[in-house]
Amino acid sequence: MDETASESNNQVNTKLSTAPYKGVRDFYPRDMAVFTYITDTMKSAAEAFGFLEYSTSVLEHAELYGSKTSDEMSRKETYTFLDRGNRLVTLRPEMTPSVTRLVAARARELPLPLKWYSIPNCFRYERPQKGRLREHWQLNCDIFGDTGVRGETEIITLAHYIMTSFGATEKQFEIQINNRAILVDILKACLEKQGFELEESELSQVMRIMDKKEKLSSQEYADELAQALSPDRAETLLREYTPDNIAALIPTLPAFQDFMELQKNLENIGIKNVRHEPSMVRGFDYYTGLVFEVFDTSGENQRSLFGGGRYDNLMDLFGANRIGAVGFGMGDLRVRDFLETHGLIPDYQAPTDLFIATIGNTFKQASLLAQELRSDDLKVSVNLSEQKLGEQLKRAAGDGIEYALIVGEDEVTSNTFKLKHLPTQNEQTVARNEVINTLFSLD
C-alpha cells in the first residue's frame, strides 16, 4: 500500500471529537439568538449616545500587553505564540490597548472628542468557570479627548442606559464609583510637605503596597514602602498619611471637586443607584482617576457585572501626546447571567416571516413565488424536504415561524393559496398578489 492510500485509510478510521476547544462556546441558532439579542441591545444603546463603531483584529503584537496592563492580564494568562515569521502574537485579552493604538496612530488627524464602541471577542488562558470562559465578547465604549467630568458623566449614564435597555430596574443593579486620583493627590500632598515628589511611574507600586496593608506587619509595610520610594520619602508618607490630614486635605483637592460634580450630574439626569465605594480601585494599573463597577443587587452574581474608568496615560505606550480617555468594558457572559437571574431574556422569535409548504412537485413554482415575496421585504423559507404537508407545518411551527403558505399543484393552476397562521391554525385562501396584505391580519 502506498503512502497516499494509507493516509486515506487513516482518515476514514480516525473519528474526530465533535466537542469545541476547551473553554469556548458553540452557538447553535437558539444560543445565537440570545447572543444577538445581547449584542444588538449593546449596539443600540451605544449608538443612542452617538458612539461610532470601530474594530480591530483579534491578533495583536504581543508587546502591546507587555506593560501597563494589570497583573491579571500578565503574559501567563494570555494566548501568545510565535507566528511562522517569528513575530510574537497575542490573541487580545482586552480591547483598551487596541483602541488606544488606533487613536495614537491617527492622533493628529482625528477630531476630538471621539466616542467609539466595539464588541470584540477577547481571550484569556484560564480555568473555565461560571461567568469566565477562555473566550468572551465585550462591549467597549470609550471617550477620547479632554472631556473631564462631562465625559465621566456620559460614560456612567451610558452604562446605566444599557442596563435599563436590557429591562433592568434601578433596584436590580448598583453602580459603585470611586476616584483613584483622590488617593494619588493625597499621597502627593503628604510628600510635598517635606518638598518630596512622587513620580507617576512609582504610583502603581505604592498603591499595590497600600492595598495590601492589612496583610502586612507595620515593619513589613514600612520596609516595602521604603524600597518602592526611598527611606526618607516612605518615612514622610507614614507620618503624614493620617485620617486627620486626609480629612482636611480632601475638600481642597481638584479631583474631589470633580468627583462631587460627577455625582451631582448623575443625580440631575435622574440616575439614583450610584454609590461611592472608597475601597474599589479595579485591577488594572492603567486607571488614573474615576473607576466604577456595576453590581447585581440580587446576591446571585457576586462579582461585578462590568466596569471601567479613566485612563489618561495609556497613549504614553506609543510615545503619542496624552489624550484624556474614559471608558468601560462589558462582557457578554456576566450580562447573560444577570439577565437569566432576573428573567430578562426575551422569548425566541424566529427571523423568518413565512414558510412555504409544497405538495407534490411544486418546488420550482414555490421558489419563484418566494422570490416575488422577498422583493417585498418578506423573509420566506421554502420547503426543501420530501416530507408530507403535516410534517412540514409541524417543523415550521417548531422553528417558531408564524405563517405558512401552502403550494400544491392545484394552487399553482388557480394561482390562489392557503395562508395559515400556525399558532392559531386560522387559515384563509388568498390570491397570489394578496399574500402580503393578508399576512399580518390573520392572527
Added chain:
Amino acid sequence: MDETASESNNQVNTKLSTAPYKGVRDFYPRDMAVFTYITDTMKSAAEAFGFLEYSTSVLEHAELYGSKTSDEMSRKETYTFLDRGNRLVTLRPEMTPSVTRLVAARARELPLPLKWYSIPNCFRYERPQKGRLREHWQLNCDIFGDTGVRGETEIITLAHYIMTSFGATEKQFEIQINNRAILVDILKACLEKQGFELEESELSQVMRIMDKKEKLSSQEYADELAQALSPDRAETLLREYTPDNIAALIPTLPAFQDFMELQKNLENIGIKNVRHEPSMVRGFDYYTGLVFEVFDTSGENQRSLFGGGRYDNLMDLFGANRIGAVGFGMGDLRVRDFLETHGLIPDYQAPTDLFIATIGNTFKQASLLAQELRSDDLKVSVNLSEQKLGEQLKRAAGDGIEYALIVGEDEVTSNTFKLKHLPTQNEQTVARNEVINTLFSLD
C-alpha cells in the same frame, strides 16, 4: 535602582508601534460602516431565505484540518500553535469543518433539513495581497439534509440574491456551475465495464492526476494512474475513458439528470447569468457533486468572487451518519473589491440622528434632554467638548449628523431650543416636547 523602578523606566522609554499585525485590518468608524453595510446585506439576504445564524469560536482543535481539506488549506498555511495545556490549536482557516462539527455533534436531535448561516473571521498565514489578507470575514450559508436538486437550486438562488441585494445587475457577474459527480460517475462506469470498482477514498487522487493530464507525458500519466488505482484498473480506465464513450454515457447518468434539472429550476426562477463550465472543480477535496463559482464580468477582478458546492461526505470525519450538505463561503474582501469596481458602495450615513450643542454651562441640562429624546428612540450625541458653538456644529456636520439642537442658558430657562438642519442650515425654534415631531420636517 531596584528592579521595579528599572522596569518602569523601560516602559516609558520604549515606544510601541501603532501599526496592526501584518495582514490584518484596523477598522476606523468609516471603514467599519462599509464593513457593516457588507455584513448587514449578507445577513438580510440569508434571513430572507429562512437561514438561521449560528457561530463558533475561531479556536478549533488542529486535527479538524488534518484531513479532507484542500492542499491550499494544508497545515503550512494555517495559524497553528500549542496552547499552555499542550493542545494543538488552529485559528480556523474556513468554516465548513466547524459547521459540520456542530451538525455531527447533534445529528440525532437536529430536525433536517437545516438552513444555517454565519459570518466568521478566518485566518490564513500567507503573503498579503489584493483580495487576500491573513484575516477575512466570510459569509457561510449551508443546507444540511437530503434536499437534492432543491437544496442546490436554493443555494445558487441565494448566491444570486445576495449579489443583487448589493445592487449588482446580472450583467456584472456570472455564476459558473459544474458537477464533480458526473465525472465520478463516468469513471465508475468505465471501470464497471470490466467489473472493477472505484473507492471513494481513491477519488480525489485520481481527479488530481486527471486534472494535470496536460502537463504529463502519456507514460507519466499512465504510471501515476497505475500507482493510484492498480495497473489493471488504470489500463481499463485509459481504454474506456474516450470522448465517444463519455458522450454516450452522460445522458444516462443520474448526476447529469440532476444537473439538468438544476439548470431548469434556475431558469424558471428567472436567473439568467448561469453557465456550465466543465473544467471548474474548485480546490477543495471535500466537494462531491455540484460546484459553483461567481465571477465579476468586468475583467477588473479576475479570481472568483466566491463559490461553493455539495460536500456530502464531511460527516465521516466525526464518524457520524452521512447527511447531504451544500453551501458556499463569500469573503468580505473580494465583495468589497467588486462593489468598489462597480460603484456600489453607498455613501456614508451617520448612525446619530441629532447632535446637542451646548453654550455655557448647560451640559447637565443637555444630558437630561438627551435622555428624554432617547426614550423616544432618537439617537442623540451631546457635546462633551469646550468648543465654541460654531466649532461644535462644524464637527457635527463633518460627522455626517443631519440635525443639531442648541442648548444655551436662555434656552434652558425658556424651555425652547433652536433646531437646525445642518446640510441646509434651515432652523426653527421649538418647544421641548416638539423636538421629535419637528425634526424630520425640517430638511
